[in-house]
Amino acid sequence: MSKQRVRKAIFPVGGLGVRFLPATKAMPKEMLPVVDKPLIQYAVEEAKAAGIEQFIFVTSRGKSAIEDHFDLSFELQATLTERAKKKELALLEEMRLQPGQVAYVRQQEPLGLGHAVWCARHMIQDEPVAVLLADDLVKAATPCLKQMVEAQAEVGGNIIAVMDVAPSQTDKYGVVKPGATKGRLVEVQGLVEKPAPSAAPSTLAVIGRYILQPELFGFLARHERGAGNEIQLTDAMAKMIGKTPFHGYRFEGTRFDCGDKAGFVEATLAYALEHETVGKATREMLRRLAQNLS
DSSP, rough: OOOOOOOEEEEEOOOGGGGGGGTTTTGGGOEEEETTTEEEHHHHHHHHHHHOOOOEEEEOTOOHHHHHHSSOOHHHHHHHHHHTTTHHHHHHHHOOOTTSSSSEOOOOSOOOOHHHHHHTTTGGGGEEEEEEEEEEEEEOOHHHHHHHHHHHHHSSSEEEEEEOOOOHHHGGGEEEEEEETTTTEEEEEEEESSOOOOTOOOEOOOOOOOEOTTTTTHHHTOHHHHGGGGOOOHHHHTBBBBOEEEEEOOSSSSEEEESHHHHHHHHHHHHHHHHTTHHHHHHHHHHHHHHHHO
8 A cells, every 4th residue: 555755746737727718719628717816827826735745737839938937937037026016026026836846747638537547657757746727726724636546545546636526417427426424535446537317326426636647558558449539537547446445535515616617716716805915806896796786
């Protein structure tokens, strides 16, 4: 049973973002801002808070804005320094990743989440890895991945973030066949990708946070097609069940599906309401809108 510390994280950011066209025609969906930070920055900050030291982005054509976002901008920093913009300079310093911490891998074809993760195989070697999907935004007092890392240090093996969904929604998620429950941990006895409600083993759905053992890459290397004729991460994870401890973790916090327009708007409002500079204005705006609805 592996309890090796999780040091590396994969961020699959090669998707086309078709649900947000035309906004994502020339801009990666991961760069869509929730108030004043792009989605990918929230994911990276969550990983940093969990102790992640190496950040691996699986990109595709048209994703250079992500690389630029986490790179130094000498012109911007020089201008801010000249104008004594200390607060803004501090923000840039906060988001900076250190030399050698960042790597980019190209996924040439959109063959599914499992294929995207497999593209980073040579950078993981023989240690566990976290996988974070930026369009799953989790608002929590303790960052979701930090909760999972702490749980994984106790039980070892694989841990995936799970939440209960409406029975009618199971065909949008990987769904867990649950076993014994202990606190927030639930034993994973099976995994099914996007089952119809009538065939779902439960309503316990997997969201975009994973801590996975390196054996995963052997199963992904088979390039077996699943739902949507894609190489599914869920299918490869299912093959590890019974070979190593495997748990779902009912995280504490609120998850927003920012791959969906309504979920993105909801997330923006939730974060805006608590933002130090726009919170008050947002509350007043919502009151006005509510009056207009009535």
